[in-house]
Amino acid sequence: MSDIPVAQVLKRGQGAGASETVVLDYDGRFLRRKRLVAESGLAFVVDLEKTTSLDDGDALELGDGRLVAVRAAAEDVLEIRGSLARLAWHIGNRHTPCQICDDHLVIQRDPVIRHMLEHLGADVRETVRPFTPEGGAYGHGRTHSHEHGHTAHAH
Structure with missing residues (x-):
């Protein structure tokens, strides 16, 4: 069958x-x-x-x-607390998928990004939980390898 x-x-x-x-x-x-x-x-x-x-x-x-x-599924992630707007900007600048919660951010475990965030003063904690990051700004679901359509900017 x-x-x-x-x-x-x-x-x-x-x-x-x-x-x-x-x-x-x-x-x-x-x-x-x-x-x-x-x-x-x-x-x-x-x-x-x-x-x-x-x-x-x-x-x-x-x-x-x-x-x-x-x-x-639950997976290995980092919960990030601190100056969320500033930290989210640095995470987004690296095109790293990010889940935005009221009082913290969540990203997949990455030692390089973790080091950068800690250097910026973030409180970073390892945990295991479902990871559901924000979709792309143009509704495509993923933030990497994205297309914007006819009215948006070109890279």
């Missing part, structure tokens, strides 16, 4: 009633063609026209109509 194909990606809020769940880390949620396995053991194949960034809360509609909820 072959794996079930994904028919379409449903963005957050459109996949109510999902009967299956797949848990993926940040890098794993950026895909075009891949075989995935839901927590129940159900195998399915993603074969999208273009590389797509999935967010926690999105869903995949399978060819047989079943819905698979996408959840962010």
